[in-house]
Amino acid sequence: METNEFIYLDNAATSFPKPPEVLTGMNEKYARYGVSPGRGSYDLAVYAAELVWQTREKLARFFNAPDPNRVIFTANATDALNLAIQGLLQPGDHVVSTQLEHNSVLRPLYHLRERDGIAYDLVPFDEHGLVSPDDIVKAFKPKTKLVVISHASNVLGTVQPIKEIGCLCAEHGIPLLLDVAQSAGHIPINMLEWQVSAIAFTGHKALMGPAGIGGLIISPDLELQTTRFGGTGVDSLNLRHTQSYPHRLEAGTLNMPGIFGLSAALDYLEQNKTKMQQQKTQLTKLLYEGLREIKGIRLLSPEPKAESVPVLTCTVKDRDASVIGEILDGDYQIAVRTGLHCAPLVHKALRTAETGAVRFSPGPFNTQAQIKLAIRAMAEIAAML
Template sequence: MTQLIYLDNAATTFPKPRSVIEAMCETYQRVGVSPGRGSYDLSSEAQSLVEQTREKIARFFGAPDPERVVFAANATDALNLSIQGIVQPGDHVVSTTLEHNSVLRPLAHLQAAGVIGYDLVPFDDSGFIDPDNIENAIRPNTRLVVVTQASNVMGTIQPIEAIGRRCAEKGVCLLVDTAQSAGLVPLDMTAWHVGAVAFTGHKALCGPTGIGGLVVHPDVDIQPTRFGGTGVDSKSLVHTGTYPHRLEAGTLNLMGIIGLSHGLDHIGAEGVGSILAREAGLAGQLCRGLRAIDSIRIFGEPEAADHVGLVTVTMKDKHPQDLADILDGDFGIAVRAGLHCAPLVHIAMGSYPDGGVRFSPGPFSTAGDIDAAIAAMAAIARF
């Protein structure tokens, strides 16, 4: 075993494009000071890089105002920031059973604290949310709808445009989790009536870990939930109310922002549609091979349209963690086993509490990698 076959890109893309890593390190080495915290030229240059990245992200998501692009540590951080900053005591929230714990746990916490109530809309047998069910779950006191654009277990791409239209008709803010979709699936906040988008940089956007953010439509008001230095209005003991500083406290992750910027450049050159088509094609290849193995169950129909390139499976008489360990130890194939931080999906699919094994090809995966994974699974199934 001389080389790892990495099929865990839904967790983090690896390796990153060399051009992104080299450009990130070179830029940070040259301009790695606190952005906007000093009056000297280098600090101003660093701040300029931050603002340019905000503009790129706003264009990427079809957002009208770059100043409402807020940097955070990751999508989980951004989801907490937005959910806790939007809801008020007595509010109701609608979400889905497809969601990651980064949505489910903040909602459960707020409900346990007596702040909100919430309802979860189920997905159908194919892994999709019906927009009509979202609309029907909205109550007079519903303030927020939270939906993932792509499931991290089923791989299904949800009809965000249709959901956004129904939320707009009801006057309810739609928050979209794009952790699995940004860089693969288009999203237009303005045209699709999306109030806020949470994203992370370390997955399909090909940036480093530790950077993500929140994009907020001008019609949406989010209250800060943490407070501190912003580099502006320092004489006041009250945290500033202006965007983006309203939701950013402390020194920004400049290296992460630079890496995210170069990742966006890479995605722009490759083309979102072509990246999705390539990875979905590899997922389809994997499905066709795995379907020939009788002991394997595949979740949903990952080779169908409206799916990102990931495949979750179980194997009869093999615990998912054992299966992942064998793939790693005996075949040099890295995958993700368990509940994937989405327990309600596995409950619905009958795979709880053990979960499944997720294969997720990425930017540098090849057809040969997929053939190796199929052959490994076939070999394991014989024992």
């Protein structure tokens, strides 16, 4: 099969291309208002601070979080997860998490285990890629101080029953930290209704914003210790870091282009979400049906459901996934993510840690024709190997 078109199917790593409206909105705002917000009393600085505040408000609405002051800007989801995990745990605490987690959860937990002697248990997932809420409760111990879980798996595309898990955590008085890196922008997230204590998001995936901006949103009944200290533009004589939110967890100059880009992205999503959602769901279904028919392909992702995120992962005849990725790129100009997807325990559980796997993640700008080309390419590769 001959194809000259570049086909990007790595949107779970980062969405690409970005909508022109997002890039234009970001550039225009940064060109006009890109001064340090809240640090000067001149009009432009005050207006820049107002734009930052409006973005906090938009995010609070988007995730149904009660207090925009508790929307903390971070570099990405990894940064937000570190802020929450390190700000919450004390030596000797116990954490419940899952085997579906990304290294952005596993590594901070491991670090605190080494440094502070925290302990954790990682609940397994079943053949549908789901974690049982009862298993989470069974893992609770007297010293459990946190449940941290990814809303959607970046390997399988499956979505966890967070409302149920949130309810059980609330009953036991244990804060729930939700990693929405793979779900935000694909499925609605309701912090208040699901009783989530904190969510960590990233701007550059399905939210369609630029890289380098993300955030942590904290419910009013959760207090986090400051783990980074510095200038906040308020109470500067005090050597103690500002304790009120959002300054408590934000130190240094904010990422203004990132915040402007994220703000434009949230507007874009608001206007286009139905159309985008339909497209992503259709393409994922088409891809699943096509890959399922190919001899030699083992799909690790279960059949996509209405609420699944557009991620499908597979192996081909137990061959090293990087070989498949190189052929897809070199011969077909198709970009996918191969390897372990920073989620090593998922691959261990599925016995694909040695070979890795090939992950397809369609975005709203892919077409049916591109998906059909990807299916044909995979059929040719599977027949050839």
